[in-house]
Amino acid sequence: MLHTVNKSPFEKNSLETCLRLTEQDSTVLLIEDGVYGALKGTKIEDLVLESLSNVKMYVLGPDLMARGLDKNSLINNIEIIDYQDFVKLAVENERIQNWL
Amino acid sequence: MKFGILVNEGPYTHQASDSAYLFVKAAIDQGHEIFRVFFYHDGVNNGTRLATPPQDDRHIPNRWSELAKEHNIDLVLCVAAAQRRGMVDADEMKRNKKDADNIAENFRISGLGQLIEAGIQADRLITFGD
Amino acid sequence: MEEETQSGVIKKFLYVNRRAPHGTIYAHEALEVVLIGAAFEQDVSMAFIDDGVFQLKKDQNTDGIDTKNFSKTFSALEMYDVEKLYVEKESLDERGIKEDDLAVDVKVISSSEMKKLITESEVILNF
Numbered sequence: 092m093l094h095t096v097n098k099s100p101f102e103k104n105s106l107e108t109c110l111r112l113t114e115q116d117s118t119v120l121l122i123e124d125g126v127y128g129a130l131k132g133t134k135i136e137d138l139v140l141e142s143l144s145n146v147k148m149y150v151l152g153p154d155l156m157a158r159g160l161d162k163n164s165l166i167n168n169i170e171i172i173d174y175q176d177f178v179k180l181a182v183e184n185e186r187i188q189n190w191l
Numbered sequence: 192m193k194f195g196i197l198v199n200e201g202p203y204t205h206q207a208s209d210s211a212y213l214f215v216k217a218a219i220d221q222g223h224e225i226f227r228v229f230f231y232h233d234g235v236n237n238g239t240r241l242a243t244p245p246q247d248d249r250h251i252p253n254r255w256s257e258l259a260k261e262h263n264i265d266l267v268l269c270v271a272a273a274q275r276r277g278m279v280d281a282d283e284m285k286r287n288k289k290d291a292d293n294i295a296e297n298f299r300i301s302g303l304g305q306l307i308e309a310g311i312q313a314d315r316l317i318t319f320g321d
Numbered sequence: 322m323e324e325e326t327q328s329g330v331i332k333k334f335l336y337v338n339r340r341a342p343h344g345t346i347y348a349h350e351a352l353e354v355v356l357i358g359a360a361f362e363q364d365v366s367m368a369f370i371d372d373g374v375f376q377l378k379k380d381q382n383t384d385g386i387d388t389k390n391f392s393k394t395f396s397a398l399e400m401y402d403v404e405k406l407y408v409e410k411e412s413l414d415e416r417g418i419k420e421d422d423l424a425v426d427v428k429v430i431s432s433s434e435m436k437k438l439i440t441e442s443e444v445i446l447n448f
Contacts, residue, residue: 092440097210097320108339108371111411112436123206153213174217181214181315182192182223188337188445189318191199199347199448232350232448271353303357310444311330311361318447 093184097123097191100135107135109190110142118180120172122151126158129169136166143168151177194218195309196228199320201236202251203244208237211319212254219262226313227265228255229306230298232320235268235278238298252295259297266298267305333364335442338373342392343383348376349391351448356394359401366405367398368438369427374412377423395425409435 094113100106106121106128113119119142121128128139129150142148143166152171155161162171172180181187196215200207215225230237242252259266268278274287280300284292294300310316336355342348358365369377381392398404406427413419413429420429430438439445 095317097206104371105339111432112370112439114436114440123210174213175221177214178217178221178223181194181218181317182221186440186443186445187315187317188439189320189447191318191320191339191447197446231354232346272350303354304361306354306446307334307358307361307363310334310446311332311363316444316446318445320447 092117092186092188093120093180094118095120095122095187095189096125096128097189099124099127101127101133105190107138109188110138110146113142113146115145117146118149118184119146120149120151120177120180121154122177123154126150126154126160129155129165130160131164131166139166139169149176149180192315193224193226193313195226195306195313195316197306197309197316197318197320198228198230198234198237199232199318201233202239202242204233205321207319207321208234208251208255209249211317212251212258214317214319215258215264225262225264227267227305227309229267229269229309231269231272231303231306233272233276235273235276238266238268238273238278238294240295241293256295256297268294268298268300269306270300270302273300331362331364332443333441334358334366335439335445336365336367337439337445337447338367338369338376339371340448341372341375342381343386343388347448348373349389351446352391352394354446354448355398355403356401359403363444365403366407366438366442367403368435369406369408370412370435372412372416374408374416374418377406377408377425377427378418379422379424381424392424398425407435407438
């Protein structure tokens with residue numbers, strides 16, 4: 092299943108709720124302000140690291156770049172993808188949940 | 192694949208409309224079909240004909256109109272949400288006795304049933320919101 | 322899974338409600354989708370998670386803020402055959418709300434059961 096999260100974890104609990112309610116082997120894609128959830132050295136890094144053992148995580152590159160971030164800012168094993176990949180993920184996953 | 196898209200926020204204030212637009216463009220590039228883009232809550236404000244954003248910035252309502260025209264996409268503003276927020280087409284103008292209409296080209300106003308139908312008929316429904 | 326009926330496809334719809342009522346319009350307008358959607362005879366469930374659980378709180382009185390008290394509509398859902406209302410226990414507990422505080426009959430479920438509900442839903446709408 093594909094989950095997207097578009098809000099910063101420091102603004103709203105959407106990422107936290109998403110990770111609580113996401114099944115093993117799902118895919119989580121961080122978009123818009125959600126990309127801040129992928130930063131290393133934050134107060135939620137442990138939560139994200141723990142989840143990475145259950146789910147595959149991606150960030151949307153254009154949103155990352157817009158915010159002055161790049162792969163060096165990110166927690167390991169979170170992959171950067173573009174809109175074309177976003178569409179492919181949506182095609183590959185029959186079920187999609189967009190956490191707002 | 193057939194995509195249904197739900198846009199819950201208006202232009203500029205939230206990134207939702209931008210993200211939805213970029214997703215739709217990428218989907219079209221890959222040969223997918225956009226069954227419908229349904230605008231709900233403040234999303235109906237994307238359908239205004241009267242926006243004048245700064246020249247050096249993207250024109251969100253216009254680029255939706257142009258994309259819809261180029262690829263024959265059904266852009267629907269929810270009638271209930273539109274009525275609440277003053278988005279009016281020619282029919283609504285007559286029906287509700289308003290002195291103007293303000294809807295942009297290639298948008299139409301219709302009921303929530305169009306959203307449910309998109310959920311049923313499309314292969315995937317994606318929500319962009321706040 | 323998708324079924325064919327004489328009238329058409331039936332899909333498992335899930336309406337995800339995570340916001341409190343009245344501070345924003347999402348709760349109210351989401352309910353309008355559910356009511357219109359009821360006519361399409363799909364397999365409908367509603368999930369109340371995070372602040373969404375506050376939408377179901379009893380005794381809402383909007384006289385003082387002069388807005389429509391749409392919360393009364395929750396009790397009408399049954400008439401529209403929308404009966405599967407699921408509330409996440411963790412969200413209730415975090416907010417000190419008990420099942421007794423809620424205005425309508427719901428099924429209080431664990432995070433694990435909510436996870437399963439989400440995974441099994443075919444069309445998920447978020448507001």
